[in-house]
Amino acid sequence: MTGVMNPPQPARAESVPPTQFADASMLEGKVPASVKASRTTAGFALALGLLYLFLSYRPLWHTDLWGHLAYGRLIVGMKSLPTTEPLMPLARGVPFINSAWLSQVIGFEAMNRLGVTSLMFLYASSITGMAGLLVWRGYHRSQSAMITLVGLFLWLWGCWQHLKIVRPQMAGILCFVLLLTLLTARHRRTWHWIAVPALFVAWANLHGSFVVGLMLLAGMAFGRGLELAVRCGEVRAIWRDSRVRRYVLMLELAAAAVLLNPYGVRLYAEVFSVANHPNVAELTEWGPLQLRMAQGQATAVIALLLIVLYRLSPRRVTAAEVLLLFGFGAAALWSSRMLVWWVPIAVTFGMQHAGAIWHQWHSYSKTLLPAPRHGRWSVITVGILWICFAFTPFGGRVLHGTEGKLKLEKMVSRETPLGVIDHLKTQADQNRLPHGQMFNTYEWGDYLLWAGPKRLKVFLASHVHLVPREVWNDYVAISNVASGWEEILDRYGVNLIVLDLATHSPLIGRLRDNENWRQTYSDNVGAVFVRRKAI
Amino acid sequence: MKLRRIPALLFLILQIPIVAAFAWSYTSLSPESQRQVRRLVVAKPQGVEIPLERDAALEIAPLYDDPQLVSDQELAAVLKQIVPRFPAKKLKPNHVEHALRAWHVEAKFQDPEALSGEMMRDFLIDYRRFAASWQPETDSEIQPDPLLQEHPDNGVYVKWGRESNAASVHHDHLLACLTEAGLPLSQPVFTPNRQGLTFRDVLRQALRDFRYDERETEWSVMAFGLWLAPVTKSWRLTDGREMSFDMLAQRLLRGHKKIGSCGGTHRLYSLTVLLRLDEQYDILSDDVQKSVFQHLETVRDILKVSQFEDGHWPYNWSAGEDAVKKSDASIPIFRHVIATGHHLEWLSIAPESLHPPREQLRKAAAWVIERTVAMSETEMLDNYTFFSHVGNSLAMWRKTTPSKFWMEWEKMHPFEPKPKPITEPKPTVNVTPGKPGLSTEKH
Numbered sequence: 001m002t003g004v005m006n007p008p009q010p011a012r013a014e015s016v017p018p019t020q021f022a023d024a025s026m027l028e029g030k031v032p033a034s035v036k037a038s039r040t041t042a043g044f045a046l047a048l049g050l051l052y053l054f055l056s057y058r059p060l061w062h063t064d065l066w067g068h069l070a071y072g073r074l075i076v077g078m079k080s081l082p083t084t085e086p087l088m089p090l091a092r093g094v095p096f097i098n099s100a101w102l103s104q105v106i107g108f109e110a111m112n113r114l115g116v117t118s119l120m121f122l123y124a125s126s127i128t129g130m131a132g133l134l135v136w137r138g139y140h141r142s143q144s145a146m147i148t149l150v151g152l153f154l155w156l157w158g159c160w161q162h163l164k165i166v167r168p169q170m171a172g173i174l175c176f177v178l179l180l181t182l183l184t185a186r187h188r189r190t191w192h193w194i195a196v197p198a199l200f201v202a203w204a205n206l207h208g209s210f211v212v213g214l215m216l217l218a219g220m221a222f223g224r225g226l227e228l229a230v231r232c233g234e235v236r237a238i239w240r241d242s243r244v245r246r247y248v249l250m251l252e253l254a255a256a257a258v259l260l261n262p263y264g265v266r267l268y269a270e271v272f273s274v275a276n277h278p279n280v281a282e283l284t285e286w287g288p289l290q291l292r293m294a295q296g297q298a299t300a301v302i303a304l305l306l307i308v309l310y311r312l313s314p315r316r317v318t319a320a321e322v323l324l325l326f327g328f329g330a331a332a333l334w335s336s337r338m339l340v341w342w343v344p345i346a347v348t349f350g351m352q353h354a355g356a357i358w359h360q361w362h363s364y365s366k367t368l369l370p371a372p373r374h375g376r377w378s379v380i381t382v383g384i385l386w387i388c389f390a391f392t393p394f395g396g397r398v399l400h401g402t403e404g405k406l407k408l409e410k411m412v413s414r415e416t417p418l419g420v421i422d423h424l425k426t427q428a429d430q431n432r433l434p435h436g437q438m439f440n441t442y443e444w445g446d447y448l449l450w451a452g453p454k455r456l457k458v459f460l461a462s463h464v465h466l467v468p469r470e471v472w473n474d475y476v477a478i479s480n481v482a483s484g485w486e487e488i489l490d491r492y493g494v495n496l497i498v499l500d501l502a503t504h505s506p507l508i509g510r511l512r513d514n515e516n517w518r519q520t521y522s523d524n525v526g527a528v529f530v531r532r533k534a535i
Numbered sequence: 536m537k538l539r540r541i542p543a544l545l546f547l548i549l550q551i552p553i554v555a556a557f558a559w560s561y562t563s564l565s566p567e568s569q570r571q572v573r574r575l576v577v578a579k580p581q582g583v584e585i586p587l588e589r590d591a592a593l594e595i596a597p598l599y600d601d602p603q604l605v606s607d608q609e610l611a612a613v614l615k616q617i618v619p620r621f622p623a624k625k626l627k628p629n630h631v632e633h634a635l636r637a638w639h640v641e642a643k644f645q646d647p648e649a650l651s652g653e654m655m656r657d658f659l660i661d662y663r664r665f666a667a668s669w670q671p672e673t674d675s676e677i678q679p680d681p682l683l684q685e686h687p688d689n690g691v692y693v694k695w696g697r698e699s700n701a702a703s704v705h706h707d708h709l710l711a712c713l714t715e716a717g718l719p720l721s722q723p724v725f726t727p728n729r730q731g732l733t734f735r736d737v738l739r740q741a742l743r744d745f746r747y748d749e750r751e752t753e754w755s756v757m758a759f760g761l762w763l764a765p766v767t768k769s770w771r772l773t774d775g776r777e778m779s780f781d782m783l784a785q786r787l788l789r790g791h792k793k794i795g796s797c798g799g800t801h802r803l804y805s806l807t808v809l810l811r812l813d814e815q816y817d818i819l820s821d822d823v824q825k826s827v828f829q830h831l832e833t834v835r836d837i838l839k840v841s842q843f844e845d846g847h848w849p850y851n852w853s854a855g856e857d858a859v860k861k862s863d864a865s866i867p868i869f870r871h872v873i874a875t876g877h878h879l880e881w882l883s884i885a886p887e888s889l890h891p892p893r894e895q896l897r898k899a900a901a902w903v904i905e906r907t908v909a910m911s912e913t914e915m916l917d918n919y920t921f922f923s924h925v926g927n928s929l930a931m932w933r934k935t936t937p938s939k940f941w942m943e944w945e946k947m948h949p950f951e952p953k954p955k956p957i958t959e960p961k962p963t964v965n966v967t968p969g970k971p972g973l974s975t976e977k978h
Contacts, residue, residue, distance in 0.1 A: 084777055090748070092782065092785075093747070093776045093777035093778060093779075093782055094774075094775075094776050094777075095567070095571070095775040095776065095777070239543070240543075242540045242541055245541045245543070245546050246541055248546075249541060249546060249549060252549070252550070252553045253553070255553075256552075256553045256556040256557065259556055259557065259560045263568070264560035264561070264563060264564055264568075265557060265560040265561050265564065265572055266564055266568040266571055266572055268572070268575065269568075269571045269572045269574065269575040270571075272575055273571075273575065437789075468746075468747065468748045468776075469746075469748075470746060470748035470749060470750075471748050487794075490790055490791040490793070490794055491750075491789070491790040491791070491794050492789060492790055493789055493790045493791060535790065535791045535792075
C-alpha cells in the first residue's frame with residue numbers, strides 16, 4: 001500500500017455550474033414595498049436635489065444672520081439667556097425676550113463646530129425641507145407632478161424675497177409648512193395629537209412666528225364652525241361636531257405647548273409687542289405689499305390663478321379655506337412680511353383645486369393609474385439625493401473634512417463688509433480705533449457685532465424692536481442727512497462712522513466734505529470715517 | 536385608544552389642565568413679566584410703583600465759605616437783583632421755578648412787590664393761582680390750560696415745552712426746582728378737577744414718563760437722585776427698561792461736553808449731585824464713579840484754559856483753549872453769564888480736587904458779580920433765569936442759601952421803597968455782542 005496521500009484540493013470555482021447566475025427577479029422582490037419609489041418620486045428628488053444644490057451655493061445674506069449668531073455665541077458663553085439687551089450699548093437695560101434663542105444656539109454651534117458651510121447647509125436644507133413638504137402634500141392631493149412643480153415654483157417666486165435672508169424665521173416657516181401639511185392631510189391621525197403640540201414646543205423656542213401657527217389652527221376651527229352654523233342653521237351643531245372639537249382642542253394644546261419656553265406666557269406678550277413696535281413698522285419689509293415689488297407681482301399672479309382655479313374647481317370650497325386665504329391675504333397686504341405665511345396656504349389650496357380640475361377634464365379620456373413603484377427608482381432617488389448633497393460645500397466638509405476651495409468672500413453676500421471689518425480690526429490691533437460710540441449702517445450692525453473688534457460700540461443692528469425709539473429716530477435723521485445731523489452725532493459722542501454705499505451715499509458725500517471727519521477706509525461697498533478731534 | 540373623535544365630556548375635562556397651564560405659567564413669572572403680560576391683556580401701559588419712603592428730599596450741602604470769592608456786600612447786591620418781582624399777569628412758570636429754586640419755600644421779603652417762597656410755590660402747584668395769572672382779561676369764561684395736568688393713572692403731569700410761556704420749559708425742571716426748593720412729597724397739589732393729589736403724584740408721573748434717551752435728562756436725573764437714593768438703586772421704567780444710577784450717570788456722560796442746556800453746564804451739576812450722593816450712599820458702581828470723576832476732571836482742565844482774562848468763561852467753554860484764542864464775538868454776553876454762573880454753581884458742591892485754581896474762581900465770581908449788579912430791572916426780568924443761578928451759586932460759595940442770607944441781611948438792612956418814577960423808563964434792548972443784553976432764549 002502506498003502511503004501517498006492526495007493533498008487537499010482547494011474548492012474550485014468550476015464546481016459551481018457556470019449557468020447558475022443570481023435570479024434577477026428574486027433580487028427585485030427583496031426591496032420592501034414601503035421603500036419602493038416611483039419614477040415621479042425620483043423626479044421630485046431630482047427637482048428638490050437641484051434646488052438644494054442651488055441654495056447651497058447661495059451666499060449668506062449680510063444682515064440678520066450674523067446678529068443671531070452673535071446672540072447665540074453670547075448665550076453659549078453665558079450658559080444662560082440675557083434678560084436685557086446685551087450687545088447694543090444704546091439699548092442697555094431694555095428687556096430682552098429672545099424668542100429665537102434656540103435657533104441662535106443651533107446656528108452658533110453649527111458654525112462653531114462645522115464652519116460657515118454648515119450655515120449654508122442649514123439654509124439650503126430648511127428651504128428644501130419646506131419645498132419637500134409642499135411637494136408631498138401637493139402631489140398627494142393633486143396626483144399631478146406638473147401641478148405640484150408649478151405650485152412649488154409659485155411658492156418659491158412668492159416667498160423668494162424672504163427666503164434669501166438666512167434667519168430664524170426659516171425655522172418658523174418650516175414649522176408652519178409642516179403644520180399646514182398635517183392639517184391638510186386627507187386623513188386625521190392619532191399621532192397628530194402628539195406631533196402638533198411637539199411642533200409648537202419646538203417652534204416657540206425657535207422663532208416668535210408660532211402665533212401664525214395658532215392662527216392657522218384657529219382659522220381651521222372657526223371655518224369649520226362657520227360652515228356648520230350656515231349649513232345646519234343652528235349653533236349647537238358646532239358644539240356637536242367632532243372636527244370642531246378636534247381643531248379647538250388642538251389649538252388649545254398647541255397654545256399650552258408654547259408655554260414650554262424659558263419665558264412662559266410672557267412670550268405671547270413679547271411677540272405681540274414686537275409686531276406692533278413703531279420701529280419695526282418703519283422697516284420696508286414690514287410695510288404694505290405693493291405691486292411694484294417683485295413679491296407683489298408674484299402675489300398678484302398667484303391671486304389671479306387662485307381666482308381662476310376656484311371658478312373652475314369642482315371641489316367644494318370650505319369656509320376655512322376662504323377664511324385663511326382672506327385672513328392671511330389681508331395680513332400680507334398690510335405687511336409684506338406676512339406673505340411667507342399666505343403663499344404656502346395659497347399654493348396648497350391652489351394645488352388641490354388644480355388637481356381636481358385636471359382630473360375632471362381627463363376623467364373621460366384617461367384612467368388614472370398610480371405610477372408604478374420599483375426598487376431601482378428607490379436606488380436612483382437615493383443616488384440623486386446623495387449626489388446633490390456631496391457636491392455642496394457642506395457635503396465636501398462632511399466627506400473630506402475641509403471647507404474646500406470656497407473662500408469666505410464667495411460664501412457671503414457681496415454687500416458683506418469684509419474689507420471694512422479687516423480695516424477696523426487692523427485699527428484695533430494698532431490701538432488706533434477711536435473710543436466711544438460708533439455710528440453704523442443698520443444693515444451692517446449684525447455683521448459688525450459678529451465679526452467686528454470686541455470693543456466696537458455698535459449703534460444699532462437688526463433687532464430694531466430693542467432699539468429705543470429716540471435712538472431709532474436719530475438714526476433715521478442722521479442717515480437721511482436731516483437738519484441737525486451733525487449735532488445728533490455730537491450728542492451720542494460718535495467718533496467712528498461705518499457706512500455702506502448702497503443706502504448711505506449722500507451721508508458719505510457730506511462726511512467727505514466735512515472738515516471734522518476723516519475717511520480712513522473705503523472700498524466698493526462702504527467707507528469708514530473717524531472724527532478728527534475725538535469727543 | 537384612537538382619538539379621532541373627542542367626546543364632549545373629555546373635551547370639557549381637558550379645559551382644566553389647559554387653563555391651569557396658563558395660570559401656572561403666569562404665576563411663575565417675575566412681577567415685571569406679569570406686568571408686561573397685563574399690559575398686553577388690558578392694552579394699556581402698566582405703571583411701575585417705585586417705593587418712595589422719604590417725605591423730604593436729600594440735600595446737597597454747599598462745601599465752601601469763601602468771603603474772598605464773594606463778600607457779604609457783594610452777595611447782598613447780587614441777591615437784591617434777583618429778588619422775585621414779577622408782573623402778576625402772565626407770570627412765566629419758568630421764571631417762578633428758577634426763583635423758587637434759588638430762594639426756597641421759606642423765603643420772605645420785606646419788599647411788598649416781591650413774591651414770597653410760599654406764593655411762588657402756590658403759583659406752581661395750585662391751579663387756582665395759576666389760572667388767576669393766565670386767565671384772559673377779555674373773557675373770564677376761558678379757563679387756561681393747567682400747568683399741572685391730571686393723568687389717567689392718578690399721576691400729575693407737568694405741561695412743558697417751548698411752545699408756550701404758560702408751561703415749564705424743560706422736562707422735569709419744575710420737579711427738580713420744587714425738590715431743591717424743599718417741597719415735601721406730602722405737599723398737596725391742585726389740578727382743575729381732581730382732589731387729594733400731592734407732590735408725590737408729580738414725582739410718580741415723572742418716574743413713569745421718563746425716557747432715558749430723551750434730549751434733556753439733567754433735571755430728571757437730579758430729582759430722581761434726591762428722591763430715590765439710597766433706598767432704590769435700580770428700578771424699571773414704564774416700558775420695562777431697567778434703570779439705575781449708573782445708567783443715569785452714563786446718560787449724562789454721553790456726548791460732546793457742549794451738548795445740553797446752558798452750554799452743557801446742567802449736566803455737570805447733575806453729575807456732581809450724583810457724585811456727592813455716591814459719596815454718602817454708594818449709589819454708583821466703582822467703574823462709573825471713576826468715569827464721572829474723570830469726566831469732571833477733564834472739565835476742570837478745560838476750565839483752567841478756557842477762562843478769559845476778565846474772569847468769565849465763554850459759552851463755548853468746551854472748546855478749551857480755542858475758545859479764548861479764537862474768541863467768538865458773535866456770542867452775546869448773557870450767554871457768558873450763563874456759562875460762568877452755572878460753572879460756579881456746580882463747582883460750589885464739587886470736591887476741591889475738581890476745582891480750577893481758587894484764583895480763577897474768584898476772578899470768575901468778580902466778573903459775574905459786576906455784570907449782575909449792573910443790570911437794570913427790565914434787563915434782569917428778561918434774563919432772570921440765568922441770574923438766578925448766579926445768585927444761588929454765590930450764596931452756596933458762602934455755605935448758605937439765598938433766603939437764609941437775605942432774611943438775615945434784611946434784618947440789618949431794612950427794605951427801602953424806591954421813589955416812584957414819574958414816567959416809566961423805556962426798557963433797554965441791547966443784544967449786541969460784548970454788551971449785556973436781553974435774551975429771547977428760554978432757559
